[in-house]
Amino acid sequence: MSKKGLLLVVIAVLIALVGVFAVSAQDAVEVELGEITQRVIDRGELICGVNQALEGFGLVNDAGEFEGFDVDFCRAVAAAILGDANAVSYRPLTGTERQAAIQSGEIDMMSRNTTYTLSRDVTWGAIFGPTTFYDGQGIGTWAELGVSSAMELDGASICVQAGTTTELNIADFITANGLDISVQTYPDGPSTWEAFVSGACEAWTTDKSGIASYHATSEDPGALVILPETLSKEPLGPLSPGGDEQFAEIIRWTVYGLITAEEEGITSENIESFMDSEDPNIGRLLGLGENVSGAYLGLANDFMVTVISQVGNYGEIYERSLAPLGLTRAGTVNASYLDGGLIYAPPFR
Ligand SMILES: N[C@@H](CCC(=O)N[C@@H](CS)C(=O)NCC(=O)O)C(=O)O
Helix, strand or coil, X not given: CCHHHHHHHHHHHHHHHHHHHHCCCCCCCCCCCCHHHHHHHHHCCEEEEECCEECCCEEECCCCCEECHHHHHHHHHHHHHHCCCCCEEEEECCHHHHHHHHHHCCCCEECCCCECCHHHHHHCCEEECCCCEEECEEEEEEHHHCCCCHHHHCCCEEEEECCCHHHHHHHHHHHHCCCCCEEEEECCHHHHHHHHHCCCCCEEEEEHHHHHHHHHCCCCHHHEEECCXXXXXXXXXXXXXXXXXXXXXXXXXXXXXXXXXXXXXXXXXXXXXXXXXXXXXXXXXXXXXXXXXXXXXXXXXXXXXXXXXXXXXXXXXXXXXXXXXXXXCCCCCCCEHHHCCCECCCCCC
């Protein structure tokens, strides 16, 4: 090889090496998008299964738009993948429709006051995301009956929705306590509530958050009480169809990102002031500079900036939808772990 040729080879090698070392930490993360993620991108819309009749969690408002705590997690995932929290098509689902909807793949994800249980995890073939609300089953009744414990409902009847964990738990509770309570089942939330209000049963049972929601929006909230017993654990959160772990990771880390934002005090209002933060934890969460964040998920590296700006952090989501129902966080398991609760995100690194 001539001297000139050798020089050219050396230059070419040097350029290649500079290229390699100039690759940012973000580019170095290679992620193959899952089938659902790709479908959402191609469609330009996320299809999310929700409740349409549960004030605070999932409801169609007077303007015909879906809103609520569960709905906001659909919006957050759409913002994460598509950069637009409004790019969601909602599919209202009753309790009994949920299994088929997640198994058939007609929805990309579900965020609908759905309890994570062993049998659902296995037989629905779904991937459950992080718990967004720690609930428990309760019993609602009329204050004028003067009942102060579920044990005093012996001989009464109770209205319950079919196809729910609620239906199974009330049967266990009655058997375990040797009570004589007749259980009346109804196909969905509104019909269960209306049956109770019209006098078909002396009491009704569902998740305590659901009871709080119906009672708060009833004609006379003061006429109703929630009995002290908590019959079960009902960890509620989003889920997605099995087979696409990459999409499930996006849901998981979007929820964790919302929780981390609350822990760091980053809100939709003040996020701009964090864009030049030197705090490494904040840098990683927001994907600032060379920090890797969304790149791990095949998303825009600063995806959490978009999510927080458009939807708010976990605390903002909670306050917006659940605080008006009287579901305060302080002193409950739904408080941040910094305040002694269970809302806790693993490290964003
Ligand atoms: N968390 C329980 C119960 C969920 C549930 O279906 N709750 C009722 C009452 S709060 C509801 O959302 N009903 C509305 C409907 O099915 O249309 C489960 O996952 O089975």
